[in-house]
Amino acid sequence: MKLNIAIIMGGYSSEHQISLLSGQNVYKHLSKERYNLFRVIISTKKWACLDDADREYPIDRSDFSVQIEDEKISFHCVFNAIHGSPGEDGLMQAYFELLNLPQTSCGYYQAALTFNKRDLLSVLKPYGVKMAKSYYLNQGEEIEKDEILRKVGLPCFVKANRAGSSFGITKVHKAEELAKGIEHAFKEDTEIIIESFLKGTEVSVGVITYKGKTTVLPITEIVSENDFFDYEAKYQGKSQEITPARISEKEKKAVTQIATMVYKTLGMKGYTRSEFILIDGVPHMLEMNTTPGLTEKSILPQQALAAGISLAELFESAVKEALEEN
Numbered sequence: 001m002k003l004n005i006a007i008i009m010g011g012y013s014s015e016h017q018i019s020l021l022s023g024q025n026v027y028k029h030l031s032k033e034r035y036n037l038f039r040v041i042i043s044t045k046k047w048a049c050l051d052d053a054d055r056e057y058p059i060d061r062s063d064f065s066v067q068i069e070d071e072k073i074s075f076h077c078v079f080n081a082i083h084g085s086p087g088e089d090g091l092m093q094a095y096f097e098l099l100n101l102p103q104t105s106c107g108y109y110q111a112a113l114t115f116n117k118r119d120l121l122s123v124l125k126p127y128g129v130k131m132a133k134s135y136y137l138n139q140g141e142e143i144e145k146d147e148i149l150r151k152v153g154l155p156c157f158v159k160a161n162r163a164g165s166s167f168g169i170t171k172v173h174k175a176e177e178l179a180k181g182i183e184h185a186f187k188e189d190t191e192i193i194i195e196s197f198l199k200g201t202e203v204s205v206g207v208i209t210y211k212g213k214t215t216v217l218p219i220t221e222i223v224s225e226n227d228f229f230d231y232e233a234k235y236q237g238k239s240q241e242i243t244p245a246r247i248s249e250k251e252k253k254a255v256t257q258i259a260t261m262v263y264k265t266l267g268m269k270g271y272t273r274s275e276f277i278l279i280d281g282v283p284h285m286l287e288m289n290t291t292p293g294l295t296e297k298s299i300l301p302q303q304a305l306a307a308g309i310s311l312a313e314l315f316e317s318a319v320k321e322a323l324e325e326n
Contacts, residue, residue: 013084221245
């Protein structure tokens with residue numbers, strides 16, 4: 001019997017369109033011989049399942065089923081391709097756990113923790129993970145410009161605390177630019193994190209569970225043509241993503257050990273992609289993504305291909321893991 005797999009995509013955040021591309025790519029490569037595949041669009045306005053002709057059928061949220069013509073379809077597994085809320089912050093994970101429905105990403109606690117940059121870094125700091133100096137600010141709080149700059153210095157990064165794809169990020173070079181950067185970040189989130197600039201080599205490390213084993217994929221070096229790895233650099237060709245990274249064996253070993261330790265310590269499963277800055281060979285962690293981009297041009301799929309793992313194999317492995325865990 002072929003299993004019914006729902007590929008959820010879209011979401012509530014600024015990453016909605018990027019998520020649609022990821023979900024479509026999963027739909028393209030996941031085996032249609034082994035599975036009945038259904039694309040499910042999640043948005044603030046509707047949850048809808050698309051048929052092959054792109055006709056929409058509403059999802060019954062009481063049990064995450066769909067009625068297509070005369071047939072009620074229930075799903076055996078959900079492939080999570082949502083970037084941002086509600087697919088990367090734990091909301092969908094908790095919902096599916098209540099329904100006892102297997103899904104491919106990490107658990108709800110791990111998703112909520114890693115989506116919150118401030119909380120993630122605070123949890124990892126006692127484990128010896130190096131990171132930038134930081135200052136936390138919530139919307140409505142007084143902005144102590146002198147205190148902020150005394151702690152993090154210039155240049156610095158102002159970031160939305162719970163956002164991805166470089167939405168809500170500004171690199172601040174001058175003190176008079178700080179207020180504008182804070183205003184920009186608050187458009188994405190009510191919480192922000194302001195971090196010191198780390199000068200070094202930026203690398204992206206994919207850690208996944210593949211065929212039952214924690215696997216570190218070939219590391220990617222990020223070389224942005226812009227001032228930093230912003231949205232334009234990520235999605236509009238203004239960067240080089242070099243896999244494998246041009247780093248020494250010592251640096252590769254160090255960042256691999258840290259990324260693996262973090263994955264296991266946090267009890268992760270599924271796909272993760274973490275960003276680090278290497279300074280004098282020492283990895284400094286920036287963040288972790290638990291539903292990273294899955295288009296053919298995205299970093300994690302590039303890393304999988306460099307490891308000899310096809311996209312069909314990569315995506316099927318996530319489904320099998322989810323089904324075996326349930």
